[in-house]
Amino acid sequence: xxxxELYIKNFGKFTEQHFYLKDGIQVICGENEFGKSTLHAFIxxxxxxxxxxxxxxxxxxxxxxxxxxENPGYxxxxxxxxxxxxxxxxxxxxxxxxRRAYLVCEDDGxxxxxxxxxxxxxxxxxxxxxxxxxxxxxxLQTEPGQELYEALENRAANYFETGSGEMDIxxxxxxxxxxxxxxxxxxxxxxxxxxxxxxxxxxxxTYLERDMQALQCEYDEKQEQLEALKNRKSSGMMREExxxxxxxxxxxxxxxxxxxxxxxxxxxxSLNRMGLVGLLAGAAGFLWSFFLSGADAPVPSAPSAVISGxxxxxxxxxxxxxxxxxxxxxxxxGSRGSRTRERAAAGGPVQRNSGREHLSExxxxxxxxxxxxxxxxxxxxxxxxxRSVWKDKEIRCGNLREQCEEYEPGDARKKLGRRLEALxxxxxxxxxxxxxxxxxxxxxxxxxxxxxxxxxxxxxxxSLRMDEERHLSVWDGARNIPAERLSRGTIEQIYLxxxxxxxxVLLEESVPxxxxxxxxxxxxxxxxSALKWLSRQGKQVIIFTCHKREEEIVKRIVCS
Amino acid sequence: MRFIHIADxxxxxxxxxxxxxxxxxxxxxxxxxEHVIHVCEEEQTDLLLIAGDLFHRQPLLRELKEADxxxxxxxxxxxxxxxxxxxxxxxxxxxxxxxxSPNVYSLFGEAPAYVDFPELRTAVYGFSYHSREIRExxxxxxxxxxxxxxxxxxxxxxxxxxIPIDGKALSASGFAYIALGHIxxxxxxxxxxxxxxxxxxxxxxxxxxxxxxxxxxxxxxxxRTQWIPCACRxxxxxxxxxxRNDTEGSVREKIRKLINDKENKNIYKITLHGKRDSDISxxxxxxxxxxxxxxxxxxxxxxxxxxxxxxxxxxxLLGQYIGHFAGCGEGSVEYxxxxxxxxxxxxxxx
Numbered sequence: 001x002x003x004x005e006l007y008i009k010n011f012g013k014f015t016e017q018h019f020y021l022k023d024g025i026q027v028i029c030g031e032n033e034f035g036k037s038t039l040h041a042f043i044x045x046x047x048x049x050x051x052x053x054x055x056x057x058x059x060x061x062x063x064x065x066x067x068x069x070e071n072p073g074y075x076x077x078x079x080x081x082x083x084x085x086x087x088x089x090x091x092x093x094x095x096x097x098x099r100r101a102y103l104v105c106e107d108d109g110x111x112x113x114x115x116x117x118x119x120x121x122x123x124x125x126x127x128x129x130x131x132x133x134x135x136x137x138x139x140l141q142t143e144p145g146q147e148l149y150e151a152l153e154n155r156a157a158n159y160f161e162t163g164s165g166e167m168d169i170x171x172x173x174x175x176x177x178x179x180x181x182x183x184x185x186x187x188x189x190x191x192x193x194x195x196x197x198x199x200x201x202x203x204x205x206t207y208l209e210r211d212m213q214a215l216q217c218e219y220d221e222k223q224e225q226l227e228a229l230k231n232r233k234s235s236g237m238m239r240e241e242x243x244x245x246x247x248x249x250x251x252x253x254x255x256x257x258x259x260x261x262x263x264x265x266x267x268x269x270s271l272n273r274m275g276l277v278g279l280l281a282g283a284a285g286f287l288w289s290f291f292l293s294g295a296d297a298p299v300p301s302a303p304s305a306v307i308s309g310x311x312x313x314x315x316x317x318x319x320x321x322x323x324x325x326x327x328x329x330x331x332x333x334g335s336r337g338s339r340t341r342e343r344a345a346a347g348g349p350v351q352r353n354s355g356r357e358h359l360s361e362x363x364x365x366x367x368x369x370x371x372x373x374x375x376x377x378x379x380x381x382x383x384x385x386x387r388s389v390w391k392d393k394e395i396r397c398g399n400l401r402e403q404c405e406e407y408e409p410g411d412a413r414k415k416l417g418r419r420l421e422a423l424x425x426x427x428x429x430x431x432x433x434x435x436x437x438x439x440x441x442x443x444x445x446x447x448x449x450x451x452x453x454x455x456x457x458x459x460x461x462x463s464l465r466m467d468e469e470r471h472l473s474v475w476d477g478a479r480n481i482p483a484e485r486l487s488r489g490t491i492e493q494i495y496l497x498x499x500x501x502x503x504x505v506l507l508e509e510s511v512p513x514x515x516x517x518x519x520x521x522x523x524x525x526x527x528x529s530a531l532k533w534l535s536r537q538g539k540q541v542i543i544f545t546c547h548k549r550e551e552e553i554v555k556r557i558v559c560s
Numbered sequence: 561m562r563f564i565h566i567a568d569x570x571x572x573x574x575x576x577x578x579x580x581x582x583x584x585x586x587x588x589x590x591x592x593x594e595h596v597i598h599v600c601e602e603e604q605t606d607l608l609l610i611a612g613d614l615f616h617r618q619p620l621l622r623e624l625k626e627a628d629x630x631x632x633x634x635x636x637x638x639x640x641x642x643x644x645x646x647x648x649x650x651x652x653x654x655x656x657x658x659x660x661s662p663n664v665y666s667l668f669g670e671a672p673a674y675v676d677f678p679e680l681r682t683a684v685y686g687f688s689y690h691s692r693e694i695r696e697x698x699x700x701x702x703x704x705x706x707x708x709x710x711x712x713x714x715x716x717x718x719x720x721x722x723i724p725i726d727g728k729a730l731s732a733s734g735f736a737y738i739a740l741g742h743i744x745x746x747x748x749x750x751x752x753x754x755x756x757x758x759x760x761x762x763x764x765x766x767x768x769x770x771x772x773x774x775x776x777x778x779x780x781x782x783x784r785t786q787w788i789p790c791a792c793r794x795x796x797x798x799x800x801x802x803x804r805n806d807t808e809g810s811v812r813e814k815i816r817k818l819i820n821d822k823e824n825k826n827i828y829k830i831t832l833h834g835k836r837d838s839d840i841s842x843x844x845x846x847x848x849x850x851x852x853x854x855x856x857x858x859x860x861x862x863x864x865x866x867x868x869x870x871x872x873x874x875x876x877l878l879g880q881y882i883g884h885f886a887g888c889g890e891g892s893v894e895y896x897x898x899x900x901x902x903x904x905x906x907x908x909x910x
Contacts (some may be wrong), residue, residue: 167877171908176900391652392620399572399617411829412844412855422896430901433881440880 001122001511002540003043007078010068012038025534025541027551036544037139040516041066044136046079048128049101050094063094083122090119124509134503139517142495144502149470151506152441169434173427180423183416190413201404208397215390219383226379233372272322279319282312441505442466449501455533456493456526464497472498489521493530512540519550528553561680561710563607564600565774567741568759569593570646572623573616575763578827578852588792592761595790596773597630600637606680608637611741611757612644612716619647624658632661639664640675640684644716644741648689667714676707683707686714693721700726704734710778716741730754737776737783746771752785761791765829765854768795794826802834804863808842812850819851831857838862838903861890861899869902878905
């Protein structure tokens, strides 16, 4: 790309000015305030536009800095340039309200679109940042910026790229990582689905186990019932074995009938009680009759006294009869007690009240035992049933557990695992390939920068090296010297060499080299070497300076 | 003497059967088993030989009752069975206590025994698994005892963990016929003589191909056998070729056609093979929903001319990357990684 003409309509201090440029090296020499830096800024603004900053930054940005001094609403310019044998005219209007860019091929009148990236294509994809950090060197801004290093890293992958578009290493890595995440997610889903199935089996197992536990409880209960039944049966049997037998029971029954008889005759004790009551009632009646007559006659009232006397007499009689009966009863009881004791000694159970019931008990015991046997049989049947149900559940449970253990990942899951492995491998290999390419790029940049630096210093230094940490050092044939130990002028030369070396590596299109007052620290010898080298590059080189010596040297070089 | 030999019926299994048949697949195993019993009855087969794994796991009592009910309906056929590794005889196995119908003879002992059928001039030998695995080659030393003119061995196993079987030793064992079970793929170790009937119905998604039973006859002239397919479904592992003109839609169409071609009765695992357009990717999960498909595996790789890409990009990252995978074969993890990386790099290109 060669810039042919800069037509500044209204930009900074310039209005309606034409600057004509030629291919190869040229010097634009002017005193301070001439507007060299404005021209430099104009070229940049024509190539990349002039964006208005926002907020406070806006006050100091390029847009404000170069806003026309007069008539700021009219803020525009034209640049004519040739590129690949074709001539173009680029017109820009920077003013906010009327901002637009217009690119046309002057050879055939074809209109191109800046918005669509046609200009970008002509520039070989160069970004403003890259422009600033390589070919465009401003006053006191020789040191390559961060942008350069990043561009070198990013472009490492694409340096020799010949096809369309550029590969973006970080985007590619991002794609791979995204795919890994997706795959991991798919694996998790797959596993969750399988786990859900297993969980279902485990739940079923748990239910079965719970059932089995309940069955066990039921079984134990029934077992106890059965034990109890057996005990009852065995105690019944004991009674039959050791009991008095039917005859004795019958005897006991007669005896008990006897006793009932005695019970029916008025007992001595009750006679006593009745006598006592009669006596008391008689005494009370006598007193009552005495009380009735009390006031008018000292002698008690005859009829009531007689009645009371009769009652009391009857009471005394009854009491006597009672005392007699009771003493007889006591005697009887004594002899009956000894009889019972005898019977007890003979081995019969001392069950005074069981008598007649005992017989019926024994009769019903026979029925009862049959019932117990039935119950036993029934419970045993139930127990067997429980056990078989339990066993069935146990086997089902075991089968389920087996099934649960047998789950293994399907082919789809295996495939996903393999894909994940492949993606991780791809990421690793891509990183290492990028590192290698980075090394390769760094080597290329170093080689190119070394050539330039060696030319500028007239061979005083053999090579220049930029390491991974971006430390610069030079090799003078005997020693490796860190850049910071060198003189200001040499450091400036190292920077220029690195920038131009990187430009060779990074820029596809040959772009004009613009050097704005960069030679201030150069001695004449090195300046001449540098200008000689620049003139040999077959590129457009625009040098802005306020010194005459550059112009003179260039004239000399061009003439020779 | 005419017999039918079945093996690996795996009653009670719940085979993977895809969305259409999963529910009834378990029932189908019983149906096919019942079908074989009917065949025995119709043909008045003399012996039904069951070479192990009648049940998939420990049989439940009701399952045994079901099976025995079917056996009891046989008016002529006698049934001889052994237990295999799946339904091995555990301490609490119902096999130990179950009362079979009189026409059912079980060889459930751990030690070899035989059942004698003098009227058939036949004796059937065998023993059962009492543990899940038996690593000793127990059949290698097994020889016909000479109890009857026709002697049959019921055997189960044939892999490392389940009684390794030596074909030569079996061949020399003197049995007229050896009914093998355990290996699900029907195959003959020795023609007409030592035969794996194969699973009656395919039980696992890897039991591909047709399945059925062996019908045979032993006469003084020798044994003749015939393999009869009867399974109601097949597992089909179908390889579907894909090329650069295929899209998701066209592959779906191909799958649909493939499934319908075979009346949609089978259960599929479909593997996509070949080179796809590098811009296309397949949603296998969605493809799976097209029919009775267990899995769709995408083994395709994007259609990159790797060599050409390498030549064209020798000096940039792409070439450098491809160079890292020099010599890896298609289908390997490395090749997949190569394709993924190339894909990512090309995609990152503006």
